[in-house]
Amino acid sequence: MLTELEGAILSDMFHRGRDTAFKIRRAFAESPSLEWKGSAGAVYSAIRRMEHRGLVLAVPLDDARGTKRLSVTDAGRDALHDWACDPARSASVGIDPFRLRSGIWLTLDAPERASVLRAIRNAIEQSIAAHKAYARLHDTIEGASIDLSLRLQKARIAWLDAIEGEETEER
Numbered sequence: 485m486l487t488e489l490e491g492a493i494l495s496d497m498f499h500r501g502r503d504t505a506f507k508i509r510r511a512f513a514e515s516p517s518l519e520w521k522g523s524a525g526a527v528y529s530a531i532r533r534m535e536h537r538g539l540v541l542a543v544p545l546d547d548a549r550g551t552k553r554l555s556v557t558d559a560g561r562d563a564l565h566d567w568a569c570d571p572a573r574s575a576s577v578g579i580d581p582f583r584l585r586s587g588i589w590l591t592l593d594a595p596e597r598a599s600v601l602r603a604i605r606n607a608i609e610q611s612i613a614a615h616k617a618y619a620r621l622h623d624t625i626e627g628a629s630i631d632l633s634l635r636l637q638k639a640r641i642a643w644l645d646a647i648e649g650e651e652t653e654e655r
Contacts, residue, residue: 485567486566489526490530491564491567494539494556494564494567496508499623504551505528505531508527508531516614534560538560539557539560539563540560541555541556582640586643589604594651608637609641611637612634612637612638615633619631619634
């Protein structure tokens with residue numbers, strides 16, 4: 485079974501044709517998601533693990549840096565397919581920093597809560613703008629991810645609006 489990082493790496497290789505660890509690492513670094521920045525150590529280690537498991541083939545290029553041309557093996561394609569089509573893992577709420585913190589925000593005193601939620605709203609609005617700019621640079625596969633990210637951020641704004649509406653009614 486692939487980890488989320490391994491699935492994302494295989495997808496990047498298979499669907500986008502990124503064929504070196506450096507190119508994959510750079511794609512993660514450019515992601516608008518803080519959770520997907522993927523340290524070089526994490527990305528390179530995951531590639532090595534997948535190579536040892538026969539999911540990735542790494543052919544050395546004759547360069548001074550020891551670069552390897554990466555490709556997804558048949559076993560890697562099967563693992564990628566199974567990972568992408570796993571209903572339980574696909575429907576998981578996964579790591580969601582907003583969800584994990586939301587209840588805590590409601591315990592803050594009113595002035596601090598208002599300040600924190602205003603700052604979060606601003607950060608979400610900035611994220612929406614960044615995602616829209618990022619969307620123009622990418623392909624269909626990344627486009628679906630960006631669309632879902634935008635919808636999620638808009639749902640978060642709607643939640644903040646609902647909380648603000650409830651607080652207004654209480655006054």
